[in-house]
C-alpha cells in the first residue's frame with residue numbers, strides 16, 4: 001500500500017498545482033461575477049420599467065401584477081447567483097497563498113484515500129477534490145484522531161476509518177515552510193510556532209491548530225445552551241469565531257450571518273475580532289455591546305456604562321451601594337422581577353394618552369378596558385388586548401370623524417400637489433365622485449390622527465418607569481435595611497428627572513417592559529453568543545436571552561476575570577445563573593489549558609486567583625516576569641523608559657492601568673511617547689499604548705506593564721481578578737511597576753516565579 005507525495009518536493013509540486021488551480025478559478029469567478037452583476041442590472045432596469053405600468057384597466061392590473069411577480073423572481077435569483085459567486089470568490093481568496101494545512105491518509109472500507117484539509121474546499125471541473133473544507137465531517141478526524149481506528153460523525157451516522165497518517169503543513173505564499181507527520185491530535189511544533197509569533201493588529205483564525213477540546217465546542221450543534229468556562233488565553237474567543245464559521249457551513253441553507261449575534265465587551269474588541277470570519281471566507285455576524293443594545297431601546301435617556309460604574313466605584317463606594325449592587329446583580333433579583341411581571345397589575349402604570357395637547361384617551365378609560373379583561377390572562381396578553389381595544393375605539397372614532405366639518409373644509413382646500421399625492425396612492429380616477437369624496441375624507445382623517453396610532457403602537461399610554469418603582473417598593477431584600485432601599489428608589493426618580501439611568505435599572509426596566517408588554521423580541525436570530533459572560537448580571541443575561549427567544553445560546557467567559565465585580569464571584573453563584581435560562585439541552589465545557597502566554601507568565605498569573613492551580617500553562621519558554629518598585633514620583637518616567645526599551649524588541653507594548661483616569665493622566669504626561677487606547681480605536685496600533693484594564697479585556701500584547709500595582713491601588717479581594725486579567729494580556733513579556741509599597745498579593749507568589757527589582 002503506497003500513499004502518494006511522500007517527499008517534500010512532491011508535496012511542493014502539489015501545492016504549486018493547487019495554487020495554479022486557485023488562480024485560474026479566481027479569474028473565472030471574477031468574470032462570472034461581472035457577468036452576474038450585468039444580468040442583475042438588466043433585471044433591475046426591466047423591473048423599474050414594468051412597475052411604471054398602466055393601472056387603469058383591470059386586465060392591465062392583473063397583467064402588471066403577473067409581470068411584477070415574474071420580475072421579482074428573476075431579481076431574487078439574480079441576486080442569489082451573485083451572492084453564491086461572491087462567496088466562492090471569498091473562499092478562493094482565503095485559500096490563496098496557503099491552500100491547506102493538513103493531510104490525512106485513511107483507509108475506509110478497504111479503500112485508501114488521501115485528503116488535504118484547508119479553510120475551504122476546492123475541486124476541479126472533473127469534481128476531484130484537491131482541498132477539503134476543515135468543516136467537512138471527515139475533516140474532524142484531523143483534529144480529533146490519533147493514528148489507528150477513528151470515528152467521525154457523518155450525515156449517514158458514525159463512520160469508522162483507519163487513520164494511517166497525519167501530516168501538518170505550514171505553507172506561506174505558496175511555499176511549504178515546514179511539514180511533518182505526527183501522531184498527536186495537533187502536534188505541539190506547529191502550535192508552538194503559531195503562538196511564538198508577534199502580536200497582530202487583529203485577531204487571527206486558529207483553523208490549522210484547533211485543539212480537541214476546542215473542536216468539541218466548535219462542532220456542537222445539539223446544545224441549546226453551551227457554556228464555556230475557560231482560563232484566560234484558553235482560546236474562548238478564537239473558538240467561538242471558528243464555531244460561527246462552522247455553523248454557517250453546517251447549516252448553509254437555513255442560516256446566514258445576519259441571524260447570528262455576538263455581544264462583545266466593547267467596540268475596540270469588536271473591531272479586533274472583525275477579520276477572523278472574513279479570513280475564513282465567511283461574512284461577519286452582527287455584533288453589539290450591551291451598552292448600545294440598551295441605549296437603542298431607551299431613547300432620550302443617558303445610560304450609565306459599565307466603565308463609568310467601575311470608575312465611580314473606585315472613588316466612592318459605600319457599603320450600602322455595594323449591597324444594593326450585589327442584590328441587583330443576583331439571580332434572586334432577576335427571579336423576583338420575572339415573578340412580579342407574571343402577575344403584575346398594570347392599572348397604576350397607565351397614563352393619559354395626549355394628542356395635540358389634549359387628552360385623547362384618559363388614564364381611567366384605559367384602566368377600565370384593562371380591568372374588564374379576564375384575570376387569568378397572562379400579563380403580556382392582557383396588555384395586547386388592551387392595545388387592541390384602544391385601536392378599535394380609535395377606528396370607530398375616525399369613522400365618525402370623517403363627517404366632521406374640518407374634514408370637508410380640508411378636502412375643499414386641498415392643493416393640487418396634495419391631491420396628486422393622494423391620487424398616487426389611492427388611484428381616485430377609477431371611482432365615482434361621491435366615493436372619491438369618501439376616500440379623501442378617510443385619507444385625511446387617518447393622516448391627521450396617525451400620531452395617535454403611533455402612540456398606541458409604541459405604548460405611550462404606559463409608564464414602565466412607574467411600574468418599575470412599584471415593583472421595587474414591594475421588595476424587601478433581606479440584606480438591605482428598608483430605609484436604604486427606599487432611598488435608592490427615590491434616587492431613581494431623581495435620576496429619571498435628569499434623564500439618567502444606572503445600568504442595573506436600565507436593564508431591569510427594559511426586561512420588565514418586555515415581560516409585561518410582550519414586545520421587543522427578535523424572533524429571527526438563531527444563535528446568540530455572549531463573550532465575557534462574567535461581566536453580565538443574572539438579569540442582563542435573562543433579558544438578552546428573552547430578547548432573542550429562538551436563539552441557541554453560547555455563553556463564554558472566565559469567572560476569574562471578574563474585573564467589574566467587587567467581591568469574588570463564587571463558581572456556584574455563577575452557575576446558578578443558568579437556572580434563569582430556559583434551555584433544555586445545556587452543556588458546560590471547561591478549558592484549563594492556556595495558550596496565549598509563555599509558561600513563565602501563565603505560571604505567575606494563575607497564582608493571583610483562587611482556582612489558579614487548575615490552569616495549565618502552555619510549554620513555551622520565556623523570561624520570568626519582573627516587578628519593579630521605587631520612588632513614587634519617578635514611577636511615570638521609569639515606566640515610560642521601560643516601555644521604550646521593550647518596544648525596540650517587541651511590536652506592541654501595553655501599559656495597563658486600573659482606571660481610565662490613570663490611563664488618561666499618563667497619556668497626557670507622556671505626550672507623543674505613548675498612545676491612549678480608547679474604545680473607538682479600530683486596531684491595536686504598534687508601539688506603546690496605555691489603556692485601562694477593562695478595555696484590555698480579550699486583547700493581547702507582546703509586552704505588558706501592569707502600572708502602579710501598589711497596596712493603595714490593589715487591596716480588595718476583587719482586585720486579584722484585575723491583576724490576573726492584566727497579567728494574562730501578555731504574550732511574551734510581563735512587568736509590574738509600583739511605588740515603594742507593592743500590593744500584598746505579590747508577597748504570596750512562589751519563589752522564582754517573579755523577580756523583584758528596585759528602580
Ligand SMILES: Nc1ncnc2c1ncn2[C@@H]1O[C@H](COP(=O)(O)OP(=O)(O)OP(=O)(O)O)[C@@H](O)[C@H]1O
Pocket residue numbers: 191194195204206209210211214230231232233234235236237238239557558595596697698699700728
Ligand atoms: N488552537 C489554537 N491554535 C493557535 N492559537 C491558539 C489556539 N487557541 C488559542 N490560541 C491563541 O491563544 C490566544 C488567546 O486566545 P483567545 O483570545 O481566543 O483566548 P480567550 O480564552 O478568549 O482569552 P481571554 O479570556 O484571556 O480574553 C490567541 O492568540 C489565540 O490565537
